[in-house]
Amino acid sequence: MNCQAIIAGVGGQGVLFAAKVFTEVARHRKVPVLGSQTFGMAQRGGSVMTHLKLGEFCSPLVCEGDADLLLALDGVEAHRSLHYLRARGNGRGALCVANVADSQSFPDRRVAGLLTEMGVVVHTCNADAAALQMNNALAANLVLLGFGASREDFPFSFEEVREATAALSATARRSTNLAALDRGRLL
Amino acid sequence: MDMKTREHRILLGNEAISRGLVEAGCQFMTAYPGTPSSEILPAVVELKRELGLKLYAEWSTNEKVALETALAAAYSGKRTAVAMKQVGLNVAADPALSAAYIGVAGGLVLIVADDPGLHSSQTEQDSRLFGLFSKIPVLDPASPQEAKDMVAQAFELSERHQVPVMLRPTVRICHSEQSVECRPVPAPSRLADFRKNPGRWAATPRARLQLHQQLNRKLAAIEKEFETWPGNHAFFPAGATQQRAPLGIVAAGVSHAYLNDLLPALGLAGQLPVLKIATAYPLPRTLVADFAARCERLIVIEETDAAIELQIRLGIPVWGRLTGHVPAHGELTPGVIEKLLVAAAVEAGLDARARPANRLLAATGALDLAVRRPTFCAGCGHRSIFYSLRRAFPDAIFPGDIGCYTLGLNQGAVDTVHDMGASISMAAGFYHAYAQDGQSPPIFASIGDGTFYHSGAAGLENAVYNGARFVLLVLDNGTTGMTGMQPTPEFGETADGHAGGIVELESLIRGCGISYLEHADPHDLAGFHRILLDALDHSRAPGGGVAVVLARYACVTQLKGLGTRSALPVEVHHGPRPHTAGTPAALDAAWMPRHQDQLSPCAEACPAGNDIERLMSLAAAGHWSEAAQSLYAEHPFPSSLGRVCPHPCESRCNRGAYDGALSINALERVAGDRGRSAAAYVSKPPPLGKNVAVVGGGPSGLTAAYHLARLGYGVEIYEALPEIGGMLRWAITEYRLPLDVLQRELEVFEALGVSVHTGVRLGRDLAWAELERFDAVYLATGAWRQRRLGIPGEDHAGVFGGLDYLYRVRAGQAQALGARVAVIGGGNTAVDAARSARRKGAATVDVYYDVLLAIAEEVTAARDEGIVFHHGIVPVAFEAGATGGLKLLLRDLAAPQAAGAGGDADSILVCIGGDADLAYLDGQDLARNGRLAIDSWGRTGQPRLFAGGDASSTGAGTVVGAINGGKRAALAIHERLGGKALDAAALQLAGGPGIASANADPDASPRAGQGAAVPGPQAIKLQFFSKTPRAESRHRAPDDSIWNFDEVNSGLASTEASAEAGGRCFHCGVCTRCDICVKVCPSGAIAQIDGAYRIDQSKCTACRVCQTECPRGAISMPAAGVCIACGYCTTWFQCPSLTSGADGLVHIDRRTCIDCGMCIQVCAQGAIRPRPTPTTEAFT
Secondary structure (H helix, E strand, O other), rough: OOOEEEEEEEOOOOOHHHHHHHHHHOOOOOOOEEEEEOOOHHHHOOOOEEEEEEOOOOOOOOOOOOOOOEEEEOHHHHHHHHEEEEEOOOOOOOEEEEEEEHHHOOOOHHHHHHHHHHOOOOEEEEEHHHHHHHHOHHHHHHHHHHHHHHHOOOOOHHHHHHHHHHHHOOOHHHHHHHHHHHHHHHO | OOOOOOEEEEEEEEHHHHHHHHOOOOOOOEEOOOOOOOOOHHHHHHHHHHHHHOEEEEEEOHHHHHHHHHHHHHHHHOOOOEEHHHHHHHHOHHHHHHHHEEEEOOEEEEEEEOOOOOOOOOOOOOHHHHHHHHOOOEEEOOOOOHHHHHHHHHHHHHHHOOOOOEEEOEHHOEEEEEEOOOOOOOOOOOOOOOOOOOHHHHOOOOEEEEEEEHHHHHHHHHHHOOOHHHHHHHEEEOOOOOOOOEEEEEEEEEHHHHHHHHHHHHOOOOOOOOEOOOOOEEEHHHHHHHHHHOOOOOOEEEEOOOOOHHHHHOOOOOEEEOOOOOOOOOOOOOOHHHHHHHHHHHOOOOOOOOOOOHHHHHHHHOOOOOOOOOOOOOOOOOHHHHHHHHHHHOOOOOEEOHHHHHHHHHHHOOOEOOOOHHHHHHHHHHHHHHHHHOOOOOOOOEEEEEHHHHHHHHHHHHHHHHHOEEEEEEEEEEOOOOOOOOOOOOEEEEEOOOOOOOOOOHHHHHOOOEEEEEEOOOOOOHHHHHHHHHHHHHHHHHHHOOOEEEOOOOOOOHHHHHOOOOOOEEEEEOOOOOOOOOOOOOHHHHHEEEOOOOOOOHHHOOOOOHHHHHHHHHHHOHHHHHHHHHHHHHOOOHHHHHHHHHOOHHHHHOOHHHHHOOHHHHHHHHHHOOOOOHHHOOOOOOOOOOOOEOOOHHHHHHHHHHHHHHHHOEEEEOOOOOOOOOOOHHHHOOOOHHHHHHHHHHHHHHHHHOEEEEEOOOOOOEOOHHHHHEEEEEOOHHHHOEEOOOOOOOOOEEEHHHHHHHHHHHHOOOOOOEEEEEOOOOHHHHHHHHHHHOOOOOOOEEEEOOOOOOOHHHHHHHHHHHOOEEEEEEEEEEEEEEEEEEEEEEOOOOOOOOOOOOEOOOOEOOOEEEEOOOHHOOOOEEOOOOOOOOOOOEOOOOOOOEOOOOOOOOOOOOOOHHHHHHHHHHHHHHHHHHOOOHHHHHHHHOOOHHHHHHOOOOOOOOOOOOOOOOOOHHHHHHHHOOOOOOOOOEOHHHHHHHHOOOOOOOEEEEHHHHHHHHHHOOOOOOOOOHHHHHHHHOOOOOOOOEEEEEEOOOOOOOOOHHHHOOOOOOOEEEOOOOOOOHHHHHHHOOOOOOOOOOOOOOEOOOOOOOOHHHHHHHHHOOOOOEOOOHHHHHHH
């Protein structure tokens, strides 16, 4: 498989952990992985973006207009990263999975038409609210991941994501992390 | 890639390098953290743990020592690695250059991570150029896998040629993940074996020349090796002929990887010759020349600068950064490379077409998305520090430093960021630059603990040595936060977790010559502010210097990692706001700030009505004449009161509990003494044609006469004693109130045309009928009739009345008392009598009393003069003594049943107060219980008769009490004779708050009459005031003072008094034009216009910060207690957990809030408060 993905969010939202789940799934599938992450000052609340390229690639950054998937933990960051998504070629369109407080606000009406024209499939949910309800505000990333992984055309199956999450979680957090994924699946 | 058979791990580039290090048998590693290199050493430590390797790993305190430490290990034959970021290499430049000449024995790999695009760095410097400059060979990996492979190759190269080798990954290698092939890790086995060779390891300049020559030979050999280096390879299009290709690409590092993915997308796959260069220096020139021979021109694509391009010297065009074909700055992202490649191909005549423009990029670009700047974490102590700095010192210069706290920029409290440690040296530089011009702006430098250990001490010792003056804040969160929580020397935990030595931060700072080092908690905003002011004072004081404030708090991100959070749940209260309908942005006027002077507690407490606050302002400026004049508005006795008053003002001083009340009494004295006599300030007003008789020329009668005369009444004073002055003249001792001081104050009565009849006693020398001609009569005849104890033996010869004795002393008729004197009583008269007796020769004076009511300072002075006080001991009888003299039979009130002790004395002075002698009333019904019955305005039952002072039912007790009575009676008489009604007259005549409060209903609040509040201690922002000891008056030494009646208390010098008023008075509730409100107002709504503050209501956001920051409570504004959407917290405190919606109302983002509670202190409207006791549901 070849899949190029962008995971976008704000420093501290758990973008790195979500990316780790992707690479763990790839490792399990024995698919080569290349990717690039944000470290350092930007981690302090700035915009954070991880590039992931699964399959036969040489370089770590996704070219603008080439991404198959955008997983966004924040509405503003989702808009900021939309231009990485590719237009539908012969096959299926690219996928955008975003955590937004208000589904009416995303995508912005000024870009919605273009996304439709490009065949981008958009799925939104309020992962923050769901995570807060679980008294685990920091697990919004996993709620979103669970939500995304149970959509059609997501590059991995929900089970693969769940297994990878279990493998990566510290023992103390495993059950709450998996509960967050399961919660996302139900959204 | 065959992923099925070999072990692959998904590793970050930095982790791949670490894997390469241990696979290559690296035994020794040093590093200093810095993005993007920080993860290398921790990954080595992790592998050491995982595999049980014998490997030394350290976080060094800076890059220079890291390299030097590593060099010694390499000298000893070990395979050694050093890691740092590119700017760290600047710090390590000195050892690096020598290392190239001298070389190594064991392999040394210098890993330097570059940051094209400046994701987290200060410069885009290309460390490969440092390789050229220092003559250190450089490897430039194109992927994490290659970076790992290069480590082993670098060690071999280093050992083969005995030179250090640089591995230079860029950020996209360091922070990229890749499935990396892993090999077995050998157990390192080399033993340290340093072979002495001074000619090499300690080479002198002459020998260095030879080493340079040797190095050049090594580089030539290395270049030859690089010609066939596995990472260098040339690709030519299939079926290429001997005809030259129009364009050849030379690519290095991650740029080469991008090319591989890009060329197919551009339709150029397999079309162009590509030469990948992994050995940036020395460049394999033959390889390049052979490649170039098959191209018409070359384009060099490399990061970060033109290291390869510079080394290519051929006869064909070479395009790159130097020719403008490649951008000269910024990261070469795939998008940038795509653009430059298409442009170059087209220029070379090739058919290349850029992909269609990204329409989504244009569309989202138009959305005007908010830029998310990095910001301090929610709950970070740094935020509170910069918030405090900016708020308290908006005009200061703020040299900053490198670390998380660079983000103090966002809050306007970081002005410069240069390089590690520069905050301190630059603060010194700013100081000297301004000092040269005689200026001293406040300078606050900030540096973190990690950075201070790295390079702060050098700057600090230089600053101290050269006499710089500034405040240095050391932000000690106990870790290297920005780069990922690396330990510091503060706790002694080393890179691999074993216990190292502890370098105490305080000792290090003090060791730099710092004498001022204070700890401060930034989570206490007021306390922190206080310390900042104190430190600034120190930096400017004579003998001061650099003041260091050490703020210590945990890194919240590290705390989160440890699973601990604070637990003060905060919430923002929302509810109906006091907004005017229709103007939602502005609050109702009643909820807006107002500058309104309040009544100082000292002034409120003064019975004489002194405007003490005004006295302080005038005294501070040294305007003593005006100060005296302001006091004369209330009474004519500042010099006297300044000596004898029990000063109730000082008891109410808000400074009392802080560091001692102001010396208000002493200041009044200076004002009276330094100003001219009241006579100089008064003029006779036009006569009103009405006359008033004042019977009794003591302080009460004199004050009434003073005010009545100033109002235009004809006043005549009838005084029974030979001179006017009453107690001031005849009872209070001369060593407390010298006669000339009093006489100077009495001059005013002649100036006012007041007739004084002395030696005239009502009822004896003056008949009531003679008072008929007056329109009003004020009776202030005092209480001079000696009160009796009513015990046996009181009529013995040798038992005297205290008042009578004091009078005789003042009149020069004092009787001899003998060597042993006993005084009965605990009031001021008793102490005056005792001290007078001492001066008249008594060897022992014993004071027996029930309750001590005298002024404390007087009692202390008396004790110093050898007078003994017997508390709770009262006489029950006096008897004639066996050997002459008297015997006192005493009772201890604490043990009333016990047999009384005895006391001997030659004389006994009974000082238990006096009664009014009202014999002159001659049957008139004016008295109740032996006093003239009056209301609070001195009115008797008869319309023409007024009374006050000690003779009256309200009593006076003290001189200041008598003055109060005299003022009240003057006002009442004025009203009676057709003057202003009492309230208005009170204000017009006195203008002093004392009168105003006297005017009030005694049961009403003290502020009634003026509508002003009296600010208590809680209204004063103590952080603005440093603790300063109270100025104490000087006294003559007791063994000198007891021989005469010269004045004991010599008061304060006028300069001391000015300093006391200027430096210590809080000016409670009274605006001093300090401009703090102007500075703290976030919307610039307050301005000083013509000496008064104007608040521009159209700009005011009603944040209420001016009210909470006014040091003295001179701004009134009620707190709304609910969020009013003023935006202050989100704009100035900038906590990411405080978010505001479209309506501007602030909410707490529970995803990130750690309930640190700082916003509670920040919100001046009181809208953010701790949640009441948490319910159990909150935890389920």
